[in-house]
Amino acid sequence: MSAVQTITLAGEMAMKRGSIFTPTLAYETWGELNAQRDNCILVFTGLSPSAHMCSSTLDPSTGWWEDMVGPAKPIDTSTYFVICINSLGSCFGSTGPASIDPQTQTHYRLRFPVLTVEDIACSAGHVLDHLGIDTVHTVVGASMGGMTALAFCLLHCDRARQLLSISSAARSLPFSIALRSLQREIIRKDPAWDNGNYDFSNHGPVTGMRLARKLGMITYRSGAEWAERFGRERATGFQHSDDSFGNDFEFEVESYLENHANRFIGSFDANCYLYLSRAMDLFDAADHGGSLDVSFSKLKLRTVLVIGVETDFLFPIQQQEELALALNKHVEQVEFKRLPSIQGHDSFLVDMDRFRPTVAAFF
Amino acid sequence: MSAVQTITLAGEMAMKRGSIFTPTLAYETWGELNAQRDNCILVFTGLSPSAHMCSSTLDPSTGWWEDMVGPAKPIDTSTYFVICINSLGSCFGSTGPASIDPQTQTHYRLRFPVLTVEDIACSAGHVLDHLGIDTVHTVVGASMGGMTALAFCLLHCDRARQLLSISSAARSLPFSIALRSLQREIIRKDPAWDNGNYDFSNHGPVTGMRLARKLGMITYRSGAEWAERFGRERATGFQHSDDSFGNDFEFEVESYLENHANRFIGSFDANCYLYLSRAMDLFDAADHGGSLDVSFSKLKLRTVLVIGVETDFLFPIQQQEELALALNKHVEQVEFKRLPSIQGHDSFLVDMDRFRPTVAAFF
Numbered sequence: 001m002s003a004v005q006t007i008t009l010a011g012e013m014a015m016k017r018g019s020i021f022t023p024t025l026a027y028e029t030w031g032e033l034n035a036q037r038d039n040c041i042l043v044f045t046g047l048s049p050s051a052h053m054c055s056s057t058l059d060p061s062t063g064w065w066e067d068m069v070g071p072a073k074p075i076d077t078s079t080y081f082v083i084c085i086n087s088l089g090s091c092f093g094s095t096g097p098a099s100i101d102p103q104t105q106t107h108y109r110l111r112f113p114v115l116t117v118e119d120i121a122c123s124a125g126h127v128l129d130h131l132g133i134d135t136v137h138t139v140v141g142a143s144m145g146g147m148t149a150l151a152f153c154l155l156h157c158d159r160a161r162q163l164l165s166i167s168s169a170a171r172s173l174p175f176s177i178a179l180r181s182l183q184r185e186i187i188r189k190d191p192a193w194d195n196g197n198y199d200f201s202n203h204g205p206v207t208g209m210r211l212a213r214k215l216g217m218i219t220y221r222s223g224a225e226w227a228e229r230f231g232r233e234r235a236t237g238f239q240h241s242d243d244s245f246g247n248d249f250e251f252e253v254e255s256y257l258e259n260h261a262n263r264f265i266g267s268f269d270a271n272c273y274l275y276l277s278r279a280m281d282l283f284d285a286a287d288h289g290g291s292l293d294v295s296f297s298k299l300k301l302r303t304v305l306v307i308g309v310e311t312d313f314l315f316p317i318q319q320q321e322e323l324a325l326a327l328n329k330h331v332e333q334v335e336f337k338r339l340p341s342i343q344g345h346d347s348f349l350v351d352m353d354r355f356r357p358t359v360a361a362f363f
Numbered sequence: 364m365s366a367v368q369t370i371t372l373a374g375e376m377a378m379k380r381g382s383i384f385t386p387t388l389a390y391e392t393w394g395e396l397n398a399q400r401d402n403c404i405l406v407f408t409g410l411s412p413s414a415h416m417c418s419s420t421l422d423p424s425t426g427w428w429e430d431m432v433g434p435a436k437p438i439d440t441s442t443y444f445v446i447c448i449n450s451l452g453s454c455f456g457s458t459g460p461a462s463i464d465p466q467t468q469t470h471y472r473l474r475f476p477v478l479t480v481e482d483i484a485c486s487a488g489h490v491l492d493h494l495g496i497d498t499v500h501t502v503v504g505a506s507m508g509g510m511t512a513l514a515f516c517l518l519h520c521d522r523a524r525q526l527l528s529i530s531s532a533a534r535s536l537p538f539s540i541a542l543r544s545l546q547r548e549i550i551r552k553d554p555a556w557d558n559g560n561y562d563f564s565n566h567g568p569v570t571g572m573r574l575a576r577k578l579g580m581i582t583y584r585s586g587a588e589w590a591e592r593f594g595r596e597r598a599t600g601f602q603h604s605d606d607s608f609g610n611d612f613e614f615e616v617e618s619y620l621e622n623h624a625n626r627f628i629g630s631f632d633a634n635c636y637l638y639l640s641r642a643m644d645l646f647d648a649a650d651h652g653g654s655l656d657v658s659f660s661k662l663k664l665r666t667v668l669v670i671g672v673e674t675d676f677l678f679p680i681q682q683q684e685e686l687a688l689a690l691n692k693h694v695e696q697v698e699f700k701r702l703p704s705i706q707g708h709d710s711f712l713v714d715m716d717r718f719r720p721t722v723a724a725f726f
Contacts, residue, residue, distance in 0.1 A: 174593040174616035175586030181617045182577050186549065189570050207552050214545050215578070223538030223679060230537040232647055251644065253537035254544045281614065284595055313676065316586060 003058035018113020026093025031077035044145035050092035097271035121151035142166035222344035366421035381476020389456025394440035407508035413455035437723035460634035484514035505529035585707035
C-alpha cells in the first residue's frame with residue numbers, strides 16, 4: 001500500500017520558463033505536526049528517488065534513506081513532522097513530462113516547460129500551504145535535493161530556519177554539466193527515444209537509459225572505492241573467448257554496472273530524467289541576486305550545516321567549501337563538515353557510519 | 364607527403380590470444396642512428412595517435428607531440444634517433460581490425476584476435492630488428508603508450524636501458540575499466556556498428572563514436588581546468604527556447620565537446636578503437652610474474668622516470684606512485700615526478716611549460 005499523499009493545485013502554476021495547468025504534487029509524511037506547527041523537516045530528493053524516504057505503517061517497504069529517517073534515527077520522526085516531496089517533473093506522483101496535460105488530454109512529453117530547481121522548490125511551498133505550515137524547522141537536501149533546499153530558502157526566505165545541505169552545490173560547474181549533458185545525449189540518440197514520443201509500455205529508450213545510468217553510477221562513486229571493492233577481479237563465470245566484443249563482460253566491475261543498470265530500466269521515465277538532469281545544470285544560486293553574495297544577503301536562515309565528501313568528484317569538496325563560505329557571510333551559524341568517505345557522491349546513501357552521527361549531531 | 368615507413372613481417376605473428384598473418388608495422392623516424400647504434404629513443408603512443416609525432420622535411424605537418432620532439436627540443440632529434448610506432452591494432456599503417464586479412468582477402472573486423480598491450484610491445488621488437496638496433500637508449504610512452512613501454516621492458520629485458528613513463532600505470536583499475544567499457548558499449552550499441560560489419564565509406568557508428576569521444580574528453584581533462592576555462596558561460600549564439608532538448612547546447616562546455624567530437628569522426632576506425640581500448644583494460648604488469656614485485660625483478664633497466672599529474676583521474680597519481688615504488692626495488696635509479704598541472708590526463712599534450720623541462724632534464 002502506498003503512503004503517498006497528493007494535492008492538486010487549482011489553475012495554472014507559473015514556472016520559471018513556462019507554466020503547467022493544475023499540477024499534482026506527491027509527498028509522504030512521517031511523525032506528527034506539533035501544536036505550534038514548528039517541528040517540520042522538509043526533505044528534497046536527488047534526481048531519481050520518490051517521496052518514499054523511509055518505511056511507515058502505511059507502507060512498510062524500505063525507503064531510499066531508511067537508515068537516516070525514522071523513530072530514534074538522526075532525522076527523528078518521533079520528534080519531528082517530516083515531509084519528503086517527489087520533485088515536480090519527476091514520475092512518482094508529481095506532475096512531470098510523463099503526466100497527462102489536462103488541457104490536451106495527452107502526455108506532456110517534451111511540451112512540458114523547461115524545468116528549473118526553483119520550480120521544484122516553489123511547488124513545495126504549495127504543499128506547506130496545504131498542510132498549514134508557515135515555517136519549517138529545517139530544509140534538508142542531498143545532491144539535487146541540496147540545490148532545491150537552497151533554492152527554497154532563497155525563494156521563501158521567511159519559511160525556513162535551518163538548512164542542511166549534503167553533497168550539493170551553489171551552482172553547477174562545467175565538469176558535471178558535461179557529464180549530465182552526455183547522459184542526456186546518450187538517451188536522446190537512442191532511436192527508441194523517438195524525440196520523446198516513445199511508447200510508455202515498452203519503457204522507451206531502454207538502451208540509452210541503461211548506458212546513461214552506467215555513466216551516472218560511475219560518477220556517483222569513486223575510483224578508490226572500486227579499486228578496493230573490485231580490483232581486477234574477473235566476472236563470475238567469465239571465460240576467455242575469441243570474441244572480445246560479445247555480450248560478456250570480462251571484469252567484475254563491468255558485470256556489476258550491467259546488473260545495476262538493468263535494474264533501473266522501467267523504474268524511471270526517460271523524459272522526466274532529461275528534464276530533471278537539465279534542471280541541475282541550469283541551477284546557479286547567483287541568479288537570485290547577480291552574485292552569490294547578493295543572493296545570500298536575503299537569506300533569513302539561523303543555522304546551516306554543509307556536509308561534503310572528499311572523494312565526490314561530481315559535487316567536489318571545493319564546491320561544498322565555496323557554499324559554506326558564501327553562506328557564512330549572511331547566516332549566523334554555518335558549519336562545514338568534510339567527510340573522508342570513499343564512496344564518492346553516493347556516500348550519503350551508503351556511508352551511514354559517518355553520515356548518521358553527523359546529521360544526528362545537527363538536530 | 365607521408366614520412367611513414369612500414370615493414371611487413373614474413374609469416375605468422377603469434378599474439379597473446381591468437382595470431383595474424385604477415386602483419387605490417389608502420390613507424391616514423393627522426394634524426395640519425397649513430398655508429399654505435401646506441402642513441403635510439405623508442406616512443407609508444409596513446410590510444411588514438413598515429414606515428415606522426417612531429418614534423419620533418421618529408422612531412423612538415425604538425426605532429427601530436429610537436430613541442431616535445433625535434434631538434435633542440437626535450438626529445439632532441441639532433442642527438443637521438445627517434446622512432447615512433449603506430450600501435451599494432453591501430454589504423455594508421457599498422458595492421459589492425461580495419462586491415463585486409465591476406466588469408467581471406469577481407470577486412471579482419473572482429474576476426475582480429477584479442478589485442479593486448481604486450482602484442483603492441485612485442486611487434487616493436489620486429490621494427491628494431493629491421494633497423495638493426497639491439498638495445499634502445501630509452502623507451503618512452505604516455506597513457507597507453509606508457510603501458511606499452513613498460514610491457515616492452517618486461518618482454519625485451521635486454522633491449523632497453525631507460526624508461527620514461529608518463530601518466531600511465533602498472534595495471535588498469537576498475538574505475539578506468541568502467542569508463543572504457545562504457546565507451547565501447549556506447550559504440551557497440553549504435554545500430555550503425557552492425558556487429559563490426561559497418562560500411563567503411565560511411566565511417567560506421569558515427570553517433571556511438573561521437574558520444575564515446577565526448578566521454579573520453581571528459582575523462583582526459585579535469586573539473587578544475589574546465590571551471591576556470593568555461594565556468595557557466597553560455598554557448599555563442601545560444602538563445603533560450605521552449606525546446607530544451609533540441610540540438611542546441613546551452614553551455615559553452617557542451618558546444619566545445621560537440622565541436623571536438625565532430626572533428627574525431629572519420630579519423631579513427633571504430634573496431635580499432637574497441638580493440639585498443641580493451642587492450643588497456645587487460646594490461647596488468649603483474650601478469651609477467653604473478654605480482655608486480657616478481658615481474659619487475661627481471662627488469663634490466665638502469666634508469667626510470669615516472670611522471671604523473673595530480674589532477675589525472677583516469678591514471679591517478681596514486682597509480683604513478685605505485686609504479687615508481689614497485690620499480691624502485693629493482694631498478695637502480697628511479698625518479699618519481701609529480702606535476703601539479705590542472706589539465707588532467709591530457710597534461711602531457713598541453714601543459715608544455717611543465718612537461719618540456721621535466722623531460723629535458725631526464726635526457
